[in-house]
Amino acid sequence: MPKGQLTKEQRLTQNVARLKTINAKLRVKVAELEATVASQQARLDTQAIQIAELQTMVFGKRRQPPTGTSQPPGNKPDTPPAPRTASSYRRPIPPDSSVTRTETNSAPGYCQCGGELTSVTAHERYVQDIPLPDLTDGYQATLTTKYVVERGICDRCGKATSGRDLGGAMVALGPNVRLLVCHLISTVGMSYSQVRQLFTGLYRLDISDGEIAGILATQSRQWQPSYQRLAADVRGAPVVHADETPWPIQQLEGLGYAWAMCPAGSTKVYFSLEGNRGAVHAQNLFGPNFTGVRISDDYAPYRTLPGSQQLCWAHLYRCIRDLRYNPNLPEQQLPAVVEWYEAFAAIYEDLRLYLAEPFDLQRRTSQADQLWHRLQPLLVPSPDDPDKLVRLKAQLTRAGQGKLFICLPKDTPSDNNRAERDLRGLVLKRKRSFGSRTPKGARALGVVLSICLTTWRTNPENCFRVLAALGV
Helix, strand or coil: CCCCCCCHHHHHHHHHHHHHHHHHHHHHHHHHHHHHHHHHHHHHHHHHHHHHHHHHHHHCCCCCCCCCCCCCCCCCCCCCCCCCCHHHHCCCCCCHHHCCCCCCCCCCCECCCCCECCCCCCCCCCCCCCCCCCCCCCCCCCCCCCCCCCEEECCCCCCEEECCCCCCCCCCCCHHHHHHHHHHHHHHCCCHHHHHHHHHHHHCCCCCHHHHHHHHHHHHHHCHHHHHHHHHHHHCCCEEEEEEEEEEEHHHCCEEEEEEEEECCCCCCEEEEECCCCHHHHHHHHCCCCCCEEEECCCHHHHCCCCEEEECHHHHHHHHHHHHCCCCCCCCCHHHHHHHHHHHHHHHHHHHHHHHCCCCHHHHHHHHHHHHHHHHHHHCCCCCCCHHHHHHHHHHHHHHHHHHCCHHHHCCCCCCHHHHHHHHHHHHHHHHHCCECCHHHHHHHHHHHHHHHHHHHHCHHHHHHHHHHHCC
16 A cells, blocks of 8 residues: 555445534534524414414404304304394384474364264374475575674773774684584594584585684683593592594604593593603603592503503403414414413303392402412413414413402403593594694694593483583
8 A cells, every 4th residue: 555545444434424423513504494484384383373363463363252252153152142122123202392393183074985983082103303405495505693883982091992802703613513513523532524514504604724723722721621620520430431532633754553442330421631651641641649549451651650550451351362263373372371261261251240149349359369379370382383372471460469469459451441442432533534634733622522422421311501601
């Protein structure tokens, strides 16, 4: 063998060593790729779930179990709703005070066959109608008052004095118009164009967008003392619901939020329309001296406010329910999510049953401890949890028993549905009117909306009389 040449065994040894090195590097590379694939797959799973949620937001939800039950879609409830009575399909008989005209329709003297009618009895029927300009004789759509105002100048000081203030426009809109505009914009939720059409069609009165905005601004200033009293009344309630929803302000490039606060068991509601969703607005909503229980979602600014917080269980339940019925949820994760959902829904159902029982502090405290004990095993993290479930578990863990079950010993609702219903009208109005033009207009709408909606709920029969007493 020539000098310096490797033997066959030596070459094999070198090749084996080289292949082992390559193999080790490939193993590391494969492990890295497997980790990358797992990470990408987890991201794809999360994105698939989010895509399904976005599709639901755009195209609407499929039928799902009602809040607080684990009943799957399509199954009928155990107890069917009570059948409607015959009277529920009929209009109620109007009171005598609302009758504006009485007409007697006498029976004919003889029957069609020629016989004489006997045993004649009287029966009452009613027709409720409204006046329309084209179909009502003598219809006076608009009441116009002409004022002839005398004005004189003092021959001593030169000061002018008149029998009536001559400032402002030559033609002004009266208090009834202003009250109706506020009612239509706030309580009914009409847009400016809808209000203009109504006044033109029913009252033959043209009204501009600028006049509508001016009316809202004027009334918001007039009602500011009542608005502040309403805020104090709501903040002084032992249990208060709070929520917020986007309210676009065009001058702020579409930013803006509508905040709502309402006491449990009351018809009052307080709105504040602001330029953003910042914590300062949540603090201003409740004020520094709030001592009651606030029921809300887990939005961060609500967590550190004064008083006690009860998290909305309807929000929590909908979160896991939407994940449970998400069509893009990976099949390997579905069994664990279904099991978690069923256990959580059972806890929520028992919570609602406990709240429906007569209040007993000792029993309620024991029930809160029991439900928290049942919930704790569900909060243990699992590596196979979808991101949404990971966040929900972390949220429940952070909240603890104090914010999840304070509703039992404090005897408060467990959900924030009241505030969501109060904001529903604004959400519908947002679709019609696209929000407010300026922050000043948004704040004025908040005042008018609070006063008009609270008054309408409290005293619908004398709503305008009560509003007029507050100042027009």
